[in-house]
Amino acid sequence: MxxxxxHILPNIDDGSQSLSQSLTMARCAVKDGIHSIVATPHTLNGVYTNPAEEVATHVANLQEVFSKNNIQLQLYPGAEVQLCPNMLERINSGEAGTINNSGKYLLLELPSQTIPKGIKDEIFTLKLNGITPIVTHPERNSIIQHDPDILYELVNRGALVQITAMSLTGEFGEFVKQAVEMMLKQRVVHVIASDAHSHDNRPPVLSHAVEIAAKILGSSEEAKYMVNDTPAAILSGDIVEIPEPVHYNSKHRFFTKFF
Ligand SMILES: [Fe+2]
Incomplete structure (x- = not known):
């Protein structure tokens, strides 16, 4: 997988807080059947700045430590980039990195309580310039939780979607679990990732979530695709094949639409 x-790189965001913790996280990932990890520190979120060049250096350093410790885990550079104005310029200047620095895919973090009005324009601009945004953990956004159609619209505009493994396994609570189940049924989820921040509280483990996703989707193959084929294509900068999203007509919509 x-x-x-x-967030496996040590001491550069709120993820791993030491080299020793990064090694424990790596061993935990390998044990779960993960062979490759994209290191995605927070970037441009008002707290952390992790320019692409620095992330690449950190990745190379940690990879070397893995080799010395006989850990068979391939690391790739990336970033979790908070939605902000002028994203394209910031990517082009190296302030924010794309996945594997291919210039093709970007992990895009939304605020947890709002959907910024500018999201439509930012996605349009990125897509126009060959960059596909991958919206991270939308199931933890309180607006999207109440209106699944927002995600449907984002996917129709060309975004991909990543959910967090622990949302499926229940650690974020029943409400988040229900939201993520709905998203899977809507076929608006493309990647399951750990968003790991440590080896204990939120570890790099995917297998349990994949099993749960397989039951919800009614297809083990489809669930495995989200931790194998799709992320592999993203890493290579190739086109990702996605299912047709299903429109969800909520009778109890709490919020007005944003588009
Ligand atoms: Fe994250």
């Missing part, structure tokens, strides 16, 4: 979203 490939973990496309993981």
């Amino acid at each position: 490939i973990d496309l979203h993981c």
Whole structure:
């Protein structure tokens, strides 16, 4: 499996807090059957700045430590980039990195309580310039939780979607679990990733979530695709094949539409 979203680099954000913890996380990932991890530190979120060049250096350093410790885990550079104005310029200047620095896919973090009005334009601009945004853990956004159609619209505009493994396994609570189940049924989920921040509280483990996703989707193959084929294509900068999203007509919509 490939973990496309993981805060495994030590001491550069709120993820791993030491080299020793990064090694424990790596061993935990390998034990779960993960062979590759994209290191995605927070970037441009008002707290952390992790420019692409620096992330690449951190990745190379940690990879070397893995080799010395006989850990068979391939690391790739990336970033979890908070939605902000002028994203394209910031990517082009190296302030924010794309996945594997291919310039093709970007992990895009939304605020947890709002959907910024500018999201439509930012997605349009990125797509126009060959960059596909991958919206991270929308199931943890309180607006999207109440209106699944927002995600449907984002996917129709060309975004991909990544959910967090622990949302499926229930650690974020029943409400988040229900939201993520709905998203899977709507076929608006493309990647399952750990978004791991440590070896204990939120570890780099995917297998349990994949089993649960397989039951919800009624297809083990479809669930495995989200941790194998799709992230592999993203890493290579190739086109990702996605299912047709299903429109969800909520009778109890709490919020007005944003588009
Ligand atoms: Fe994250």
